[in-house]
Amino acid sequence: MNITITPTESTGVSRRLQITVPADTVTSYEDRAAQKYATQVRIPGFRPGKAPPSMVRKRFPEAVRQEAIELVINDAFRQAIEEQGLTLAAQPHVHDLKANPGEPLAFELHCEVRPELNLATVTGFTLTRRETPVTDETVTEQIDRIRDQRAEWSPAEGKAAPGDMVTVTLATAEADGTLPEGKEYRIVLGGGQAIPGIEEVIMQTAPGESTEQPVRWPDDFPDESQRGTTKRVRVQVKEVKRKALPPLDDSLAREVGDFDTLEALREAVRKDLGEHAKREADADVRGQLLEQLIAANPFDVPTTWVRQTVEGYLKMYGVPEGQQGRFAEEFYPMAERQVRRDLVIDALSERESLTASAADVDARVEELATARNADPGQVYAQLQKSGRLAEIERELTEERVFAWLFERNPVTVA
Numbered sequence: 442m443n444i445t446i447t448p449t450e451s452t453g454v455s456r457r458l459q460i461t462v463p464a465d466t467v468t469s470y471e472d473r474a475a476q477k478y479a480t481q482v483r484i485p486g487f488r489p490g491k492a493p494p495s496m497v498r499k500r501f502p503e504a505v506r507q508e509a510i511e512l513v514i515n516d517a518f519r520q521a522i523e524e525q526g527l528t529l530a531a532q533p534h535v536h537d538l539k540a541n542p543g544e545p546l547a548f549e550l551h552c553e554v555r556p557e558l559n560l561a562t563v564t565g566f567t568l569t570r571r572e573t574p575v576t577d578e579t580v581t582e583q584i585d586r587i588r589d590q591r592a593e594w595s596p597a598e599g600k601a602a603p604g605d606m607v608t609v610t611l612a613t614a615e616a617d618g619t620l621p622e623g624k625e626y627r628i629v630l631g632g633g634q635a636i637p638g639i640e641e642v643i644m645q646t647a648p649g650e651s652t653e654q655p656v657r658w659p660d661d662f663p664d665e666s667q668r669g670t671t672k673r674v675r676v677q678v679k680e681v682k683r684k685a686l687p688p689l690d691d692s693l694a695r696e697v698g699d700f701d702t703l704e705a706l707r708e709a710v711r712k713d714l715g716e717h718a719k720r721e722a723d724a725d726v727r728g729q730l731l732e733q734l735i736a737a738n739p740f741d742v743p744t745t746w747v748r749q750t751v752e753g754y755l756k757m758y759g760v761p762e763g764q765q766g767r768f769a770e771e772f773y774p775m776a777e778r779q780v781r782r783d784l785v786i787d788a789l790s791e792r793e794s795l796t797a798s799a800a801d802v803d804a805r806v807e808e809l810a811t812a813r814n815a816d817p818g819q820v821y822a823q824l825q826k827s828g829r830l831a832e833i834e835r836e837l838t839e840e841r842v843f844a845w846l847f848e849r850n851p852v853t854v855a
């Protein structure tokens with residue numbers, strides 16, 4: 442195709458190309474479009490697809506013209522991308538389209554290209570490993586959480602206190618000051634389910650009684666329009682329940698799992714906390730390494746990839762549609778870090794030939810099968826069916842990349 446391509450912007454991973462297609466080329470595409478359109482419509486006196494293009498263009502001028510424009514744009518942008526040698530990160534967008542009959546067709550193509558990572562500096566980083574020690578106190582705190590999860594709620598007399606579960610009917614005054622019929626809620630006091638002012642009214646109200654008081658909404662309330670406002674609230678307490686923790690003895694250990702004694706449970710908790718602390722320390726030192734590596738080798742990332750990662754977070758966390766805009770802003774920095782991390786891993790694994798092989802994946806599956814006391818073939822088939830083999834390959838590749846980097850960047854233990 443005879444087209445004119447003029448680059449108008451080249452910043453980071455952003456590219457803009459002004460593309461102009463001669464009028465006679467557009468006309469030739471109208472003939473092609475007419476032939477294509479003829480297969481989709483019926484014209485009296487002609488078999489399907491056999492009507493002359495000139496007649497099709499006369500009968501359906503707007504449809505043929507639109508079809509031709511789409512064909513021109515698709516072919517033109519493909520040719521432009523090839524001639525400019527661009528490796529696209531996402532589908533480009535057409536802007537400022539000018540497609541007047543009898544005139545050249547012109548548009549600006551906005552593209553994002555895959556970033557090229559040089560990563561010239563991969564050594565000389567300062568890394569410190571900080572592993573949180575597991576103490577008797579942390580073990581006791583974890584066992585207390587286990588007890589709390591198995592606590593039973595029993596009806597309590599008198600007014601509620603922090604930590605109690607209450608069943609209440611709440612009503613908040615409308616803009617005109619009227620109090621509507623209340624709604625029933627079940628709230629654990631002190632758990633952040635209700636604003637402090639409402640919790641105070643609840644704790645002042647005995648079961649079976651009702652209280653009306655003005656309540657001030659906190660200055661950090663999620664809905665900005667309600668921050669610092671004062672509204673009249675009616676609270677009716679229907680029931681108060683208090684938590685009863687199970688005894689801290691061997692029976693608790695047996696209830697939790699395959700533990701004969703409380704001491705055996707303590708040792709298992711200590712081991713789990715130690716493994717968790719190790720994973721946290723590993724993740725932290727990897728984060729330090731990547732942060733310094735990226736700072737030493739700055740590069741731009743396609744915003745399209747970051748937005749796609751944000752959308753994945755929103756879906757993974759099940760964020761309601763009405764709250765996605767706010768959460769998208771919060772997730773964006775985290776998504777951008779994830780994209781940069783993935784690009785660094787990909788670049789180094791390719792440059793240094795560190796990508797996990799099929800044999801590496803097979804070996805890891807063997808390990809998983811041994812740990813489960815299962816047949817390796819069956820485990821492999823299950824992982825393949827669930828699409829997790831690619832995850833294992835990625836994990837192994839990352840392990841090899843980080844091992845390569847840590848060989849060149851010693852870690853100091855704090």
